[in-house]
Amino acid sequence: MTATTESVAAPAAHVADHAAELAKPAVQAHGQQHPIRIYLIVWVLLFVLSACSYAVDYFDIHGLMRWFLIITFMMLKAGFIVAIFMHMAWERLALVFAILLPPLALMVFMAMMAFEGGYTNLSRLVHFATGG
Numbered sequence: 001m002t003a004t005t006e007s008v009a010a011p012a013a014h015v016a017d018h019a020a021e022l023a024k025p026a027v028q029a030h031g032q033q034h035p036i037r038i039y040l041i042v043w044v045l046l047f048v049l050s051a052c053s054y055a056v057d058y059f060d061i062h063g064l065m066r067w068f069l070i071i072t073f074m075m076l077k078a079g080f081i082v083a084i085f086m087h088m089a090w091e092r093l094a095l096v097f098a099i100l101l102p103p104l105a106l107m108v109f110m111a112m113m114a115f116e117g118g119y120t121n122l123s124r125l126v127h128f129a130t131g132g
């Protein structure tokens with residue numbers, strides 16, 4: 001081979017290798033599998049969190065502590081289910097934001113409305129109690 005032939009053959013081989021590397025992720029994306037170990041760990045965590053939820057009733061916890069614990073366990077379980085079993089942990093960030101931000105915005109607006117409603121109720125009680 002001459003120097004010219006070698007210099008042409010080398011880039012062609014490099015391009016073929018690069019094309020093969022680019023093709024690998026596309027093939028792997030369709031056959032992507034997650035280790036079964038992570039599913040088993042999350043299943044055990046869900047079992048433990050459910051047991052903790054039942055423990056709140058078993059130990060007869062009342063008041064705000066009861067609701068705080070129940071809501072916390074519920075949100076943790078929902079987070080694990082969405083992240084692992086619904087595969088959100090492996091999705092693009094834009095899709096995660098598109099799915100998670102609207103419910104978060106609703107919760108913020110509901111909290112704002114509850115705060116405003118409490119203020120309105122308090123101001124009415126004060127106003128009408130004094131004969132206003």
